[in-house]
Structure formats: structure tokens, C-alpha cells
Amino acid sequence: MFKLDTSNLRGDITGGITAGVVALPLALALGVASGLGPIAGLYGAIAVGFFAALFGGTPSQISGPTGPMVVVLAGLFASLSGSAELVFTAVILAGLIQVAFGVLGVGQYIRLVPYPVVSGFMTGIGVIIIILQLGRLLGHEPPGGTLGALGYLPTALASINFTALILGIGTLVIAYKWPSNLGKYVPGALAALIIGTLVGLTLEGLPKLGEIPTGLPDLHMPVFNQETIWLVLEAAVILAVLGSIDSLLTSLVADNMTRTRHDSNRELIGQGIGNTVSGLIGGIAGAGATMRTVVNIRSGGRERISGMVHALLLLAVVLGLSPLAAQIPHAVLAGILVKVGLDIVDWNYLSKAHRGPRWDLALMALVLGFTVFVDLITAVAIGVVLAALAYVKQVATLQLEAIKNLPDLPLSEEEKTTLDHLGPRVRLFDFGGPLSFGAAADLGHHVREQVKNGTSAVILNFERVPFVDVSAARAVETIAHDASASGRTVFLSGMNEEIIEVLTGLGVLNGLKPEQCQPTRAEAIRAASALIEKGESETKTSKKNDLGLNQAQPASS
Known part of the structure; x- marks a missing residue:
């Protein structure tokens, strides 16, 4: 289990470094979006990235903070009135639940979630990320939660910080329009981060990340509060299920690209160990990250060494380069996160949904609505139940028609x-x-x-x-x-x-x-x-x- 394949060492190192460069701005941005700060995003990327690669069942997968996980963490952080220790406890519990999933063989069942449900909640998560960043693009710091951010929009629109808005939109344009030939050397997200930060240094009145702790993290043991235990447990279950689905979907992408077959249950164990360690060192929860995995594979990464190299590169940043990260404007990270949100939206299905079954489109829209305006666990639960009932109805109709006379x-x-x-x-x-x-x-x-x-x-x-x-x-x-x-x-x-x-x-x-x-x-x-x-x-x-x-x-x- 611990044997490392060094047959593709050069490609794995190249892929891991490239994936680490791509992961850096995303880890910082997602850490800020979670409410726990940029360093929590980096610690999460390091812990989940390293241990999921070492123990997981998809050798070429790159793991770290993802949009869906951050949406849950941001909501939990707001619900707990900013208690970071309780959030880290939820991350630790989520990791332990994922390990249990892997040991019990749940991996094969998680992949049975119907596609319209997956599409609905992933698209909903993309919409939530965009909504949460609109206030920051306008130069403000909106309150936590989707409804809070939406309710704050009129206030933000009444006093727009045009410097922040122009910088954020410029960052978004660079991330999208960065030339592909240059992208081989400097990924678009990193280019947008660097250029946006350099421009931000010449401007005044921009909210910035500020001081980021350096050095090795402290140990955060789980804490339990009788008043909040059920809230923490519910968030842990949501993180575990969502992270498992997200990771296994990314594993399928990696399988298609590398012509291999991943081990679902082992992958869940690896993700669980990574999230448990992440919570213990003050990092946010993570999962298999599709974009970073694709970058890794296209850059030559095939084995688990690539994921470990990606995590070690981020560790080097934490130990020596955090003063530079402190100068990054919030608007720059908001621009990058808006791109993350737009990338998560299932445009491929939305563009063709009107030609498919209407029930599937209605189910996707229902799950999308519940994801944005209620919560993820309710959205997925309702979507799975309705999809199962619809399937049972279809099968029952066929069975009754098959009663031959x-x-x-x-x-x-x-x-x-x-x-x-x-x-x-x-x-x-x-x-x-x-x-x-x-x-x-x-x-x-x-x-x-x-x-x-x-x-x-x-x-x-x-x-x-x-x-x-x-x-x-x-x-x-x-x-x-x-x-x-x-x-x-x-x-x-x-x-x-x-x-x-x-x-x-x-x-x-x-x-x-x-x-x-x-x-x-x-x-x-x-x-x-x-x-x-x-x-x-x-x-x-x-x-x-x-x-x-x-x-x-x-x-x-």
C-alpha cells in the first residue's frame, strides 16, 4: 500500500509542480471564501493533497480545497459565529466518516447518485460561489451565507468601489483569456493572480488579505459543545458525502484520461485521512479537484508522487513566501473565484437539457434551487429520493406491461x-x-x-x-x-x-x-x-x- 511507483518520476515531478502552481491561488482564494483565512486554505491543500495522494486509490488525482466543500464550510462558519475550532472539528469528523465509508465499501454506492442530481447541486454550488463573490468584486465584505450576500447586494451597489470592480473584472478576463501557449509555462489562474496583485500594489483603497501566519501549523484537537454538536455533526456528514462524491467523480475523469481504473473505497480512505489531518492542523476540508487533476495528467503526472510533490510545493510557500501573499487584493481572489464558480456550472448539460427528458431537467432545476436557497444535504436527499421514485415508477410500468397473457x-x-x-x-x-x-x-x-x-x-x-x-x-x-x-x-x-x-x-x-x-x-x-x-x-x-x-x-x- 505504501509502495511508490517511480517509473514515471520525471513526469510526476513536472505534473506535481504544475498542479501546485495552479493550486496556489485557488487554495488562497478558497481559504478566504471559507471564512477561515488564506492560511487555512493552504494547510488544507497541503494535508489533503499529500495524504490523499499517498493513501488514495487514484494515483494521478490531485486533491485539495474545492468550491463545493468551501460552500459548506462558509455556511458552518457563519452558523457557529466564527468559531474556527468547531469548524476544524467538523473537518476532522468528516475525514473519519470518509474513512468509515471506505472501510464499509460505500464507495460503489456513492457513484449511484443520478446525474441530474449531481448536475443540479454542482451547478448550485457554482451559483453560490459567484453570489458570495459579487460583494467582494464591488469592493465590500458581505456577510456570510448566500441569502446574506444577496441581501447585501443593494448596499454594495449603492457604494461601488470602482477600483476594486475594475481590478476584479480584469483578473477574471486574464484568467479566461490567457493565451494557451503561455499557459504551458504559467497557468492562467496564476498569471491572473500575479498580474492582479502587481497592479493592486499601485492602487489605493483596496481591501487586501493582510498578514498571513508563517511556519508550521499548530495542532487543533477536536472540541465539542453541547449546544452546537448536532450542527457540527450535520456539517461533517455533508462534507463527507459531498467530498466523497466530488472525489469519485474526479476519479472517473482521471480514469478516462489515463485509461486506468481507480479503487473507490481506497480513494475514500485516502481522502478521509487527508481531511482528518487537515482539521488537526487547522486546514479546510478538501476533495479530488478536477481542474488540478487534469493539469497534472496533461503535464505528465501519472502516479501518486505527483500529488505529493504538489503538496510539498505549497508547503514551501507557507514556510517562506507568505509575506508576498499578504499583498493580494480581495478583488483579485474574487475574480479568480468567479471563474471557479462559472467552471463548476454544468454548461454542457444546460445547453442540451431541453432535448432530453423533461423530468430530468425539472429534477436538476429543483436540486439547483434547493442547493442555492436551502442547503446541500436537503437538495441531494430530495433529488435522490425523487429520482429513485421516478425510476421505481418506470420499472413498475415496464414490469406490469411484461405480465404476458x-x-x-x-x-x-x-x-x-x-x-x-x-x-x-x-x-x-x-x-x-x-x-x-x-x-x-x-x-x-x-x-x-x-x-x-x-x-x-x-x-x-x-x-x-x-x-x-x-x-x-x-x-x-x-x-x-x-x-x-x-x-x-x-x-x-x-x-x-x-x-x-x-x-x-x-x-x-x-x-x-x-x-x-x-x-x-x-x-x-x-x-x-x-x-x-x-x-x-x-x-x-x-x-x-x-x-x-x-x-x-x-x-x-
């Missing part, structure tokens, strides 16, 4: 001959696969609609059904009771041992005679035929007897 079934010659002879007196239903609880709700109604007057026997064939749940078992019980109440007989065929065990345990088979449960469809058809012929024979005998009795009666005078 006589004309559509592939029958043997014997079965076909027997059923042709019996005609409407027997109705055969074949379940094409697993019976979900969604299909079970309408199963009884569907069967009743198909059963006509004159039907004496109903056959339910389970040969292609691997299992049933409680809902499906109750639906079968309802069908059996309805049939019995209307004078019909239900036959069950093709049940495997698991289905028999479930139906027996729930008492569904208690009211059925042994001959009503047959091992195959053919035998169930024969049993139904025998039952009908026996009933008709008894009816004929009864009529003959009645006729004989009537003929034997003397004529009345």
Missing part, C-alpha cells in the same frame, strides 16, 4: 393445445422478472382487469422471477383471496426456494392446497385443466341426476 407467451405444443381447448376458462400470467414494490401496488388490479367472466382458474407463473419482496407477496395474497371470493382457483408455478420461503413465512400459501403450487408452468396448466374438467364432469352428473329426478315425479292433478 396467453397470445404472447412462447408455449410448448402441449401447453398451447391445452390452453386452446380451455379457452377463457383459464387465464395465464407470466412475470418477466423481479416484482418490485412499485409493480406490486397495481398487480392485483392488473390481474382483475384481465380475468373475464367464465374464468375458472388463474395461473401465476414465477419461473423468471428470482425473488419477491413483502409488497409483491401481499399482492399475490390479494389475488388469491379475490379469486377464492369469486369462485376461481389460483395456481402458482415455477417458484424457487427463496420465493416459497418468503410466501410461506408471510402466510400467503396457508390458504392454498398442495395441488395449487406446481413446480412448472406446464404442470400448473395440466392441474388447472384437470380441475376444470372435474368440475364440468360433476356439473353434468348433477344435471343428469336433476333431470332424472324431474322425470320421475308424477304429474300433478
